[in-house]
Amino acid sequence: MxxxxxxxxxxxxxxxxxxxxxxxxxxxxxxxxxxxxxxxxxxxxxxxxxxxxxxxxxxxxxxxxxxxxxxxxxxxxNRHRGVLLVADIGATGLRTAVCDLGGEVRAEREAPSDVTAGPTAVLALVDELFGRLLKETRHEESDVLGVGLGVPGPVDFGSGRVVSPPIMTGWDRYDIPGWFAPRYDCPVLVDKDANAMAYGEHRLRYPDTAHLLMVKIGTGVGTGIIASGRIHRGADGAAGDVGHIQVTVEDVAEPPLCRCGNTGCVEAYAGGWALVRDLKEAGYEVTTVDDAVRLIRSGDITAVRLARRAARILGGAIADAVNMFNPRVIAIGGQLAHTDEQLFAGIREVVYGRSLPLATRNLQIVRSELDPHAGILGLSQLLTDGIYAPERVRQLVEGTAS
Amino acid sequence: MxxxxxxxxxxxxxxxxxxxxxxxxxxxxxxxxxxxxxxxxxxxxxxxxxxxxxxxxxxxxxxxxxxxxxxxxxxxxNRHRGVLLVADIGATGLRTAVCDLGGEVRAEREAPSDVTAGPTAVLALVDELFGRLLKETRHEESDVLGVGLGVPGPVDFGSGRVVSPPIMTGWDRYDIPGWFAPRYDCPVLVDKDANAMAYGEHRLRYPDTAHLLMVKIGTGVGTGIIASGRIHRGADGAAGDVGHIQVTVEDVAEPPLCRCGNTGCVEAYAGGWALVRDLKEAGYEVTTVDDAVRLIRSGDITAVRLARRAARILGGAIADAVNMFNPRVIAIGGQLAHTDEQLFAGIREVVYGRSLPLATRNLQIVRSELDPHAGILGLSQLLTDGIYAPERVRQLVEGTAS
The missing domain is CATH 1.10.10.10 (Winged helix-like DNA-binding domain superfamily/Winged helix DNA-binding domain)
Known part of the structure; x- marks a missing residue:
């Protein structure tokens, strides 16, 4: 039954x-x-x-x-009945915002932050920024009707806990919602960063597109899947892990070691950290992904060659995802999406060449329009969905009546 | 709005x-x-x-x-209020059945049939078998409340037409529901064979498993995806095309030509037709996939070696699908699923070795329990869903009242 x-x-x-x-x-x-x-x-x-x-x-x-x-x-x-607090936590920085109940950003703040510093350090910074945002927009903690966080790792969405994350040292099974419970008497939602981005892009830019794939190419490579208008998280919250698909690259004798412990993963060739590694090996003085992006944008020949190789490898993985999942739109975000057309040309070439004609004839491969705000906007949309849930509305109405 | x-x-x-x-x-x-x-x-x-x-x-x-x-x-x-007619059309044979409204098979018939003979020849045979099944179970054409067909190619589910099929010569855009309209005054549903199999396995064997992957290894290789309890067909009905993911195999200098026109596809190495080709080249007298299956089951060393290679290649593609979709269950069907443990051992080895631990720790890779009836049972379940749709029930009630 x-x-x-x-x-x-x-x-x-x-x-x-x-x-x-x-x-x-x-x-x-x-x-x-x-x-x-x-x-x-x-x-x-x-x-x-x-x-x-x-x-x-x-x-x-x-x-x-x-x-x-x-x-x-x-x-x-009434978009001003309360506010939503959101934080998009990346590998090397985070972005926080206060949004109205329509999901629109009222104020935002970003800060550098190393996710490997562990949950206590990172969440203390998020808390501090949340406090400043509330003060700035003249709101009290009691006005907050929802808190949403995006993190660069797999999440058990039901419990809001990160599970077996390849790069989020110290976060495994940490009770993120519990951290916020003392201050905010409202739902706390945690999702994988690429899922939040995918949902933002879907709700705000492609609301009529049921099947959409978001590829985030930042320090690593992550994917968020929208299937039939909903985030597909899979059985363990591990869906969309394109970054750790293994590839064979012809001119490489020894497949590089990946952050996840395996070798030859997509992101070990094509993630931001891999480009930084390769540029360093080629004698360049680069330390961050942004450095690598600047070098590619400057037209440096070695940097552009490496970016094109990364694009072809990403294209292969995305072509497989297209065969598997048949989306209508692929939106690409993350820092490396801002290397002009280098990356897109390489990805499109491989995807249109390798996927079935049926799956590509109406396929659009585009730059995420919302990026770098896709994450916080997706989180605020997810929280807004929750506001309209029957049980939540009943609570809000009864809370007023009592 | x-x-x-x-x-x-x-x-x-x-x-x-x-x-x-x-x-x-x-x-x-x-x-x-x-x-x-x-x-x-x-x-x-x-x-x-x-x-x-x-x-x-x-x-x-x-x-x-x-x-x-x-x-x-x-x-x-009332399971006997009417009957459902279903046909699972494969590359080289088809299986038809008459089912009650609970989706249970009342009688079935199978026949060899070459799908490349085109829609008119194949559907005439389906029609003939449907007629015999009705007669056998003492039903009239007017008792039929639903007709369902599974085909080995991508389907535009809304119109019931096959679109750009790699192997179904002559079927492109053919109006399959239109063929049945003169005889049966009821909905006619057409779906990809692997989708129907996936849905059957989900509804009847794994009803509590929201995310399931069905891999059919027959003449070709096809996949059906159950995401959140529903068939994921994708934007063009092309989802689940694992068979045409391109792979690099180390000991192969020249990637083999695939039936789809590309080279190096999974099924060009690991599909039944590819095994038949390789066994022929090795000097064996085989013409059908069943011949190849018999040879593998007999323990012939060359046949077993080829089967293991096929399994590892399939395992690689399935590992990528696991990283992408994170299913809880992978059910494997098709003729080659009946080569005892050869195939399963190879697939499991690669999937558990290559996919992320989070995605595999609760993953089950099993032989389809319903196979070779998974297709017709899935179709009857899909038709049964339609019987409970509000609009259809209204029609049936009003039809009785008038």
């Missing part, structure tokens, strides 16, 4: 479902619209809207609010 | 939703169960059950039917 299904039936048309109708409708809806869209009676709609207005989850539409003296006829979501 | 969502809200708890509660509950449900599960009033539940009983979609549970003289209190789905 499918009890989840039965549960969904039992709730009928919940407050959250009514609130969800208003999402993404900037001009708002009237009572008549809600009656028409739900099939509920006018009396029931009045009750539901009164609850949502009472809890300040809905407010009169701006033009209505100006027409004093007669009751409002059109309502919109 | 998400009109699909609004539409789903408007239908409320439809007849189909009520009927769906009875699915998979062999012992049936009482009126009180339905009231409890739906939250509907007793009066409404009485009305809905009367409609479903009137349309013979529900019937009294067997033990109740025996207790004459008092009204039935427990109801079950």
């Amino acid at each position: 499918d009890t989840i299904n039965a549960g969904a039936l039992r709730t009928g048309i919940a407050l959250g479902d009514v609130l969800a109708l208003f999402r993404d409708v900037d001009e708002g809806l009237t009572k008549a619209d809600v009656v028409r869209l739900t099939g509920l009676s006018r009396t029931t709609v009045n009750q539901r809207l009164d609850s949502l207005l009472g809890a300040q989850l809905l407010v009169p539409a701006p033009e209505d609010a100006r027409t004093r003296g007669r009751p409002a006829s059109r309502f919109v979501v | 998400d009109t699909i969502n609004a539409g789903a809200l408007r239908t409320g708890i439809a007849l189909g939703d009520v009927l769906a509660l009875f699915r998979d509950v062999d012992e049936g449900l009482t009126k009180a169960d339905v009231v409890r599960l739906t939250g509907l009033s007793r009066t409404t539940v009485n009305q809905r059950l009367d409609s479903l009983l009137g349309a013979q979609l529900l019937v009294p549970a067997p033990e109740d039917a025996r207790t004459r003289g008092r009204p039935a209190s427990r109801f079950v789905v």
Whole structure:
């Protein structure tokens, strides 16, 4: 017996479902619209809207609010009912933001940060930046309705814990939501960075594209998969691990050692850290991925040759992903996506040459438009989804009533 | 505005939703169960059950039917309200069956058939077998509530047309549902063979496993992906094409030509047709994949060596798929899955060695339990899903009322 299904039936048309109708409708809806869209009676709609207005989850539409003296006829979501705090934690830096309930960034701050310093050091910095962002936007901790974090490793989404991360030293099984619990009385969500980026790109740039692949080429190589409009995390949160697919490269006798312990992985050839390694070996003074990006953009012949080789290797892995998953859009982000056309030309060449014609004839390979904000925007969209969940709306309404 | 969502809200708890509660509950449900599960009033539940009983979609549970003289209190789905016809079309043979509405096979027939003979010849044979199956089980064409076909190529699921198939000569864009329309007044569903197999294995053997991969190793190599309990078909119906991922094999100077026109594809090394080719070249008298399977099972050293090489190459492609999709179960079917442990040992060795530990620690690699019936059982399950769709139930109820 499918009890989840039965549960969904039992709730009928919940407050959250009514609130969800208003999402993404900037001009708002009237009572008549809600009656028409739900099939509920006018009396029931009045009750539901009164609850949502009472809890300040809905407010009169701006033009209505100006027409004093007669009751409002059109309502919109109250984006300022609370705020969301998000942090996109990368290998060498992090970006934090405070967002409204529409998911829009109100203020943001970034800082360098070494993820291998471990959870306590990194989360203390996140906390400090969150505090400054709240102060800056004149909000209290009690205004925070959701906290979201993106991390560069596999996540058990249910518990919000990082699991067996190849590069996040000291983070394995660390209780990230528990860290925030003392200060914020709200859901805390943790996801893999590339998943958050993929979801942001899908919701905000390609909302009608059901199948999308986000490839993040930063220090490492990660992928986020949108299948049927949802993040595909897989059985253990390990899905989308293109970076550790093993490849054979013809002119290489000894496959390079990867950060994960294996040899010959995609990112051991084509990740930012691998390019830094190769450029150092070639005698250049580079220490960061940004240094490598600058060198490639300057047109340095060796750097460009290495970037093109990286692109062809990435292209091979992406071609396999296309055969496997058949997305409509591949969005590429991360620092190396900003090396102009070098990388894209190489990737496109291999993907269009190697994948089946059926899978590529409508395929778009594009630079992520949201990058470097794709991560924080995706997290805020994921948190916003949670705000419209029936159970959460009930809590928010009851919290107001009591 | 998400009109699909609004539409789903408007239908409320439809007849189909009520009927769906009875699915998979062999012992049936009482009126009180339905009231409890739906939250509907007793009066409404009485009305809905009367409609479903009137349309013979529900019937009294067997033990109740025996207790004459008092009204039935427990109801079950009427599996005999109609039948489903399914055909699993392979490269060199096809299997047809007539199933009840629970998806159970009532009679089946198989026949050799060359898919490259084109749609008219193959579908005429399917038609003939369907006619014989109906006669055998004493059914009329008007009893048929669904027709389902599995084919060895990519399918545009919406239109039921095969698109750009690498091996199905003459089938490109052929209107398969149109062929059956004159005889059967019901939905006709067409899907890729490996998708149907994956769905059968998921629904009947691993119903609690959300993420499953089916690998069919027959004449070619195909994959069906179950993501979050649903078939992942991708943007063009081309998903799951592991067979045409390109691989580099160290001891091969010139990568072999594949049936798709490229060189070095997985199936050009490891598909049944490639094994037949290699065994012929080694001087053996083999013409079919079954010949090759027999030779491997006999323990012939050359045949076993080739099978192990095929397994390692398949294992590499499956390892990449594991990194990408992170399934919980990989079920392997097709003729070559019946070469005892040769194939499985090779595949497991490479997958557990090459995929990330996180993605493999709970991974099961198993022989498909349903094979060679996985395809027809998956098709009948897909058709059964359609029977419980609200719109279809409404039609069936109204058809009875008029």
